Amino acid sequence: MEQHGLVMVYTGNGKGKTTAALGLGLRAIGAGQRVLLVQFMKGDPSYSELKGIAFLPGFEVVQTGLHHWVTKEQVSLLDRMEAQRGMNVARNAFVEERHELVILDELNCAIDYGLIPETDVLELLSHRPQFMSVCITGRGAPSLLMDVADMVSEVIEVKHHFHQGIPAQKGIEF
Ligand code: ATP
Ligand code: MG
Secondary structure (H helix, E strand, O other): OOOOOOEEEEEOOOOOHHHHHHHHHHHHHHOOOOEEEEEOOOOOOOOHHHHHHOOOOOEEEEEOOOOOOOOOOOOOHHHHHHHHHHHHHHHHHHHHOOOOEEEEEOHHHHHHOOOOOHHHHHHHHHOOOOOOEEEEEOOOOOHHHHHHOOEEEEOOOOOOHHHHOOOOOOOOOO
16 A cells, blocks of 8 residues: 555644644654654753654654744744754755655644744645644644644643642653
């Protein structure tokens, strides 16, 4: 059966978008496929998922973003350049055609924060090789992206332990 690539989006305010995308990556590796994870606005190399991914041959990671928390009011030129670097990595992957799945983690946030123009993402997706799947995560997916996607899941926050005062937990959040 010929591989039919899909554009998939995980958005919404609830927890589970990045972990869902990583789960997709795990499944793809199990299927003998190659995966590229490009992270936007995540410069911290100590995330446990990166250590887990290191056990998986064929699962490549490129992190972009500085080692600090970006706020909408304080976007720097370097934040923009880092996000552009992530887009360039994705663009190259589309040309090289080495991966069956490309995950663009937190790209929706990078658009929302004005680091990447939405039109650039739509333009990028128009060059997606037919066999390749692309998974985009992050809160606030723009509606035009949701229009072109084949699958959109919105994770709704019903409850989050954060509101009980429980801080981020190793192995669960990072
Ligand atoms: P995860 O990485 O756990 O799958 P996510 O990708 O859905 O979460 P993001 O929107 O990327 O979540 O937010 C990053 C961090 O914020 C996560 O560690 C997550 O636990 C936390 N978070 C997610 N949703 C909420 C929420 N509704 N309230 C407070 N913190 C949240
Ligand atoms: Mg996330």
